[in-house]
Amino acid sequence: MKIALIKKPSLLRDLLLNELKNLFSNYEFKAYSSKEFNRLFQEQEHLDFLIIDLDxxxxxxxxxxxxxxxxxxxxVWASTLDNTDLFDLFKLDLNGYFFNGMExxxxAFAIQSIVKGKRYVHHELTRILMNDYARVHHHSKERPVGxxxxxxxxxxxxxxxxYKNQDIAEFLFITEKTVKQYVSSILRKLEVEDRTNAVITALKNKWFVL
Incomplete structure (x- = not known):
């Protein structure tokens, strides 16, 4: 697996690249600046995965x-929550949406998920992206029975x-343990890995209006 990172040259980029190489010794990582745009285009057939810093x-x-x-x-990798390109990029249905400050x-989880064919959206971006998506697709559909x-x-x-698990528990007057059981059941039935993708699925199917 050959993975390329487009990010401005900096000590942070070098540290990140070294960290990625340590986390994934079986993957090949490369870093490019925007000035290397043409070279990157020429090598695209030799790359499997591209991560683009929006800055x-x-x-x-x-x-x-x-x-x-x-x-x-x-x-794509965003550094701020007010990036005006985020919603348009979200509509492109990319494989991943990263955010600064990721541990x-x-x-590692995000990259592994994407390599396995899954979609990753950082939790800091979820509400912004979902709110914009819901405003455009504001008509709810009849929910499937059964x-x-x-x-x-x-x-x-x-x-x-x-809502977080504790908030849901208080709102519905149930225990947090029961909430976790419901969430696990929802993820299993939707065949998704996490609550972020459960929300994405629900809103894409227009089951709810925010």
């Missing part, structure tokens, strides 16, 4: 379009509103 001076939309056509895995364990119990629907709706 780099690069036409990432053209780059994303080219790599998507080549069926490459793509993730190495979370970064998928969830009434209580599971209640829990899923609160998840879409950003």
């Amino acid at each position: 780099t001076d690069i036409d990432f939309y053209s780059l994303i379009d080219s790599y998507k056509k080549s069926n490459k895995k793509i993730a 190495k364990e979370e970064l 998928v969830f119990s009434k209580r599971e629907w209640d829990v899923l709706e609160l998840l879409t509103k950003g």
Whole structure:
């Protein structure tokens, strides 16, 4: 697996690259600046996974379009929550959406998930992206029958509103342990790895309106 990171040259980038190499000794990592844009394009057939820092001076939309056509895995990395490109990038349904401050364990989980064909969205970006998505797709659909119990629907709706397990427990007058059981059941039925992707699935299917 060959993975490329587009990020401005800095000590932080060097440390990050070394960290990634230590975490994934069986993967090949490369780092590029925006000035190496043409070279990166020339090497795209030899790359499997591209991570783009949104703070780099690069036409990432053209780059994303080219790599998507080549069926490459793509993730973008945001440093702030007010980046105006986030919602448009979210609509492109990329493989990953990273955010500054990720611990190495979370970064490892994100990359492993994407390599395995799953989608990763950092929890800091979820509410912003979901709120924008819901505003555009504001008409709810009839919920499918026989998928969830009434209580599971209640829990899923609160998840879409950003409630934590403790908040859900207090709102529904149940224990936090019971909430965890409902969440596990929801993830299993939706065949998703985490609550972020459960929320994405629910809103994409227009089961709820925020």
